[in-house]
Amino acid sequence: MTDRLRIALAQLNPKVGDIAGNLALARQALSDAAAAKADILLLSELFLTGYFPDDLLFKPKFVDDAMQAARDLVADTAGTGVALILPTVWRDQTGLHNSVVVAENGEIIATRLKRELPNDDVFYERRYFVPGVLQEPVTIKGVSVGIPICEDIWHPWVCDHLVQRGAEILLCPNGSPYWTNKQHVRKELVRARVAEDRVPLLYLNQVGGQDELVFDGASFAIEPGDKLVFQGKSFATDFIVSDWVDGEDGWTCTNGHVTELTTTDEAPWLACVLGLRDYVHKNGFKQVVLGLSGGIDSAVVAAMAVDAFGAENVHTIMLPYRYTSEDSLKDAKDCATRLGVRYDIVSIGDPVDAALEQLAPVFGNRPADLAEENIQSRMRGVVLMAVSNKLGSMLLTTGNKSEMGVGYATIYGDMNGGYNPLKDMFKMEVYRLAAWRNAHVPGDCLGPAGEVIPQNIIAKAPSAELRPNQTDQDSLPPYPVLDAILTAMVEEEKSIAEIVALGHDEALVQRIERLLNIAEYKRRQAAPGPKLTPKAFGLGRKYPITNGYKDRTIG
Ligand SMILES: Nc1ncnc2c1ncn2[C@@H]1O[C@H](COP(=O)(O)OP(=O)(O)OC[C@H]2O[C@@H]([n+]3cccc(C(=O)O)c3)[C@H](O)[C@@H]2O)[C@@H](O)[C@H]1O
Ligand SMILES: Nc1ncnc2c1ncn2[C@@H]1O[C@H](COP(=O)(O)OP(=O)(O)OP(=O)(O)O)[C@@H](O)[C@H]1O
Ligand SMILES: NC(=O)CC[C@H](N)C(=O)O
Numbered sequence: 014m015t016d017r018l019r020i021a022l023a024q025l026n027p028k029v030g031d032i033a034g035n036l037a038l039a040r041q042a043l044s045d046a047a048a049a050k051a052d053i054l055l056l057s058e059l060f061l062t063g064y065f066p067d068d069l070l071f072k073p074k075f076v077d078d079a080m081q082a083a084r085d086l087v088a089d090t091a092g093t094g095v096a097l098i099l100p101t102v103w104r105d106q107t108g109l110h111n112s113v114v115v116a117e118n119g120e121i122i123a124t125r126l127k128r129e130l131p132n133d134d135v136f137y138e139r140r141y142f143v144p145g146v147l148q149e150p151v152t153i154k155g156v157s158v159g160i161p162i163c164e165d166i167w168h169p170w171v172c173d174h175l176v177q178r179g180a181e182i183l184l185c186p187n188g189s190p191y192w193t194n195k196q197h198v199r200k201e202l203v204r205a206r207v208a209e210d211r212v213p214l215l216y217l218n219q220v221g222g223q224d225e226l227v228f229d230g231a232s233f234a235i236e237p238g239d240k241l242v243f244q245g246k247s248f249a250t251d252f253i254v255s256d257w258v259d260g261e262d263g264w265t266c267t268n269g270h271v272t273e274l275t276t277t278d279e280a281p282w283l284a285c286v287l288g289l290r291d292y293v294h295k296n297g298f299k300q301v302v303l304g305l306s307g308g309i310d311s312a313v314v315a316a317m318a319v320d321a322f323g324a325e326n327v328h329t330i331m332l333p334y335r336y337t338s339e340d341s342l343k344d345a346k347d348c349a350t351r352l353g354v355r356y357d358i359v360s361i362g363d364p365v366d367a368a369l370e371q372l373a374p375v376f377g378n379r380p381a382d383l384a385e386e387n388i389q390s391r392m393r394g395v396v397l398m399a400v401s402n403k404l405g406s407m408l409l410t411t412g413n414k415s416e417m418g419v420g421y422a423t424i425y426g427d428m429n430g431g432y433n434p435l436k437d438m439f440k441m442e443v444y445r446l447a448a449w450r451n452a453h454v455p456g457d458c459l460g461p462a463g464e465v466i467p468q469n470i471i472a473k474a475p476s477a478e479l480r481p482n483q484t485d486q487d488s489l490p491p492y493p494v495l496d497a498i499l500t501a502m503v504e505e506e507k508s509i510a511e512i513v514a515l516g517h518d519e520a521l522v523q524r525i526e527r528l529l530n531i532a533e534y535k536r537r538q539a540a541p542g543p544k545l546t547p548k549a550f551g552l553g554r555k556y557p558i559t560n561g562y563k564d565r566t567i568g
Contacts, residue, residue, distance in 0.1 A: 015155050016259040020184070021051035021095075024230045024251040026221035028295050029063035030075075036061060036082045039099070040089060042252070047093040049254050052154050055098045057186050057219035058163050059111060061086070062102055064188025064219060064228070070141040076104055083114060091119030096153045098160060100186040108143035113160050113186065115151050123151040127162035128171055135190065135226060135544065135553040136164075147171065150180040156259075159212075163187040166206055166214070176210040182257070182264045183214040191229040191284050193546050196247065196274050200233065207235045213242070213257075213264050220250055222291030225541045225552040227284045231274060236265055243269035248283040249457050278449045279456075281442070281545050282317070285434040286458060288543030290321035292432045293407050300406035304393050304427070305329035305349060305356065307341030308475055310411040310435060312348045312466045313447050317434050318409060319465075320458035324353035328406055331358045332393045334365055336478045340469070347467045352460065361392040368392070386479035390426030398429055407431040410540050415440040415492060417539060417550055418499045419525060420532025421485070428539055436542025437549040439496040440475075447471050490521055498525045504548040510566035519567060526564060533558045 023042035027035040039056055046054035058064050061082045062075075069075045083101040090097050096117040103112040103124060111127040126145025130138035147170070150157045159180030165171040166185050175183065183206070189199065203214050213236045220230035232245040232253060243266065245251040256267045275283060293301060301318050305311050311329075318327045331337075331345045342358075349356035368388050376384070401408045410430025412422040414437050422428050435443060447466045454462045475485045475492075489495055498517055501507040502525065507515075512522045536550050537558055548554060 015052075018053065018154065018156060018182075018257045018264070019049070019051045020215060020255055020257060021046040021049060021054045022215060022217040022232050022245070022253040022255075023054060023056050024217060024220055024232045024245050024253065025057065025060075026250055026291070027057075027060055027063040027219060028221075029066050029223050030069055031063065032061050032078050032082050035063060036086060039086050043086070043089055043093060043095060043097065045252055046095045051095055051254060053096045053098065053158075053184070055184050055186055055215070055217050056100060057217050058100045058188035059102060060100050060186075060219075063223065065136075065138075065223070066102075070102065070109065076102055076109065080104065087114065087116040087121055088119050090116045096122075098184060098186065100162060109141060110145060111138060111142045111162060112145070113162060115153060115160070117153070122153075125149075125151065125160050125162075127165060129164040129168050131164040131167075134547070138164075147174040149178050150175050157181050159183040161185050163189060166216075167202060169206065169209060172206045172210050172214070176212055180212060181259070182212055183210075185214060185216050187216060187218045188228065189218050190226040190544065191280070192544055192549075193281075194277070196229065196231050196280070199231075200235070200241075203233070203235050204239055207237055208239065211237045211263070213237065213266070215255075220248065220287075222288035222295070222543065224292070225544050225549070227288040227543045229275075229280070229284065234266060234269065237263065241271060242266035244271040244274065246272050247275045247280070248287050275456075278446065279453070281438065282320075282446055282450060282455055283457070284543050284545055285317050285438070286320045286455070289317055289409075289432060289434045292541070293322070296407070296431075298405070298407040300326040300328065300404070301409050302328040302330065302397060302400050302404065302406040303409040303411065303430075304397055305331055305345045306478070307331070307338075307344035307348070307470065309443055309447060309466070309470055310413055312344075312470045313443055313450075314409055314411045314434050315348060315352055315354065316447075316450055316460060316465050319352045319354060319460040320455070323459040324461075327352070327354040328400070328404065329354050329356050330397065330400065331356065332361045332396055333358065334361050334389050334478075336389075336481055336483070338478065340473065341478060344467055344470050344473075348465075348470060351463070351465050351467065359396055361389060361396065364395075365389055365392050387423045387426055389479055390423035390477075394426045394429035409434065411435055412539070413438055413440050413443050414550065415489075415495050415499060417536055418503060418532070419489065419495070419528040420535050421489060422535065424535050424538060428535065430540045433540040433542035436539070436551065437545040439499065440492040441496050444471060490525075494521070495525065498522055499529070502526065502529060503550075503554070504546060508566040509564045513567060523567075530556075530560050533560065
């Protein structure tokens with residue numbers, strides 16, 4: 014029995030599938046925990062495989078390798094004095110489990126299984142895992158410790174059971190991705206569990222980007238009495254060591270450190286920067302390239318890229334055609350100068366005109382329309398992909414959620430690119446965050462301070478400049494209206510009648526619904542980008558491409 018515990022939480026950035034790399038991170042954490050004389054080290058959910066390994070879990074060899082790495086790490090605990098709580102994939106006679114093994118002195122002292130397998134939105138754990146039954150606490154260094162795994166704490170009965178069975182303290186490993194307000198949602202959830210069960214709960218989350226998900230860390234602990242006793246960093250790795258004593262009121266923390274949570278403006282910016290950085294780096298690239306048009310979307314993506322990689326790793330290219338305005342040329346150059354990035358001008362005039370000339374006999378006497386316009390966009394895509402191939406930089410694409418919602422982007426043209434930081438950000442949010450970034454340099458960002466996105470770019474009317482005097486509002490309603498309708502339709506799944514009842518024009522709502530539905534094929538072929546909202550395009554929103562449904566709540 015002990016009345017003191019030192020607990021280390023390793024808030025790290027594992028890479029999915031990189032079992033050897035993740036094992037190395039875990040070994041470093043174990044050695045740091047031993048150096049800090051910690052009694053217990055907790056790692057985040059499915060640490061050695063990374064969260065979430067998807068169909069890698071269908072490969073028996075992958076599971077074997079992960080379990081072997083787990084056994085290797087267990088052996089490493091010998092002589093450290095540290096009890097390790099290692100969340101890992103585990104196969105037993107009942108099937109494959111999302112589980113933890115608890116190890117001390119080089120031996121496994123317990124395994125515990127996740128009971129509540131999340132299966133909504135971006136989660137589909139039931140595709141792979143067998144759920145555990147309600148689990149017992151584990152006695153570690155004489156203390157009864159409950160180990161609910163992530164989704165387990167989203168349902169009261171798992172913690173209730175652990176505490177009824179004697180758990181004095183709850184240690185919860187998580188793979189919990191970021192979206193709007195999620196940090197506060199988690200905190201309210203843990204406050205509720207602690208109020209119900211009257212024992213402290215330590216919440217450890219992983220950090221880092223994994224394809225379309227961004228894990229924001231922000232690990233924390235709540236004590237009975239609704240006390241936040243520590244709060245780790247957001248969107249950055251952290252190693253949190255806390256001391257606990259057992260007194261009349263149970264276990265209390267004696268040395269917690271509270272880092273401020275990110276604000277509602279800073280969080281989406283940091284999510285985009287971290288998602289972008291990890292996608293590019295974890296896929297073996299160091300540099301990025303993008304078309305800089307003098308418009309807001311490419312300016313914001315350029316600023317995010319500089320924050321992620323530093324100016325020396327960001328290459329911008331202006332690709333003018335005859336409809337490109339003097340203002341666009343000036344604004345693009347001004348933006349590149351402020352960000353300190355390489356800026357080239359590559360004209361698409363001759364290649365577009367050559368294509369039009371060669372196509373003339375095929376097009377015949379049909380009037381000029383989108384076909385000619387889209388050649389400009391596609392020629393830009395050709396040039397940018399050539400630079401990507403030659404210089405080894407990944408091409409970034411810039412279509413925001415409003416544009417991707419209604420298909421206002423050219424497939425195989427400006428949609429070319431490996432990653433899209435704005436994929437889940439409505440246009441009005443892009444404007445808002447541009448203004449915010451001009452006034453702040455967020456934590457861990459490598460870009461300069463000050464007005465990095467020229468005010469003129471924020472103030473002018475958005476235009477694709479594919480024909481003379483074009484503006485986005487020739488084809489679309491004003492963005493505040495479009496964003497409100499798409500929010501109701503996509504994020505809230507409201508019916509046409511419900512959206513019209515919010516005060517929107519009926520014909521417009523019906524038109525947006527049609528555009529949304531017929532653009533599904535574009536989104537299915539679009540680059541991944543970070544999920545920022547509870548309902549993003551991409552992972553978690555599964556609509557058919559071939560779709561005959563029509564909402565007839567009106568008309
Ligand atoms: N269900 C389906 N499954 C597979 N393919 C399907 C399809 N429906 C159409 N298609 C194909 O898609 C083609 C139409 O799509 P697409 O070629 O993209 O052309 P489209 O969507 O007609 O035009 C692109 C739009 O994006 C706008 N825009 C906004 C901002 C920037 C830029 C820019 O380029 O810089 C462009 C531009 O003004 C225009 O309104 C059809 O010709 C057909 O081949
Ligand atoms: N003249 C251009 N030079 C370089 N890239 C361009 C040019 N025109 C378009 N692009 C690329 O195509 C993307 C889509 O164009 P779009 O007009 O939608 O965005 P934007 O110009 O950045 O912003 P806005 O919509 O406010 O004009 C741009 O973000 C940019 O990456
Ligand atoms: N990995 C999990 O079980 C995560 C599920 C949980 N609802 C979350 O978003 O945090």
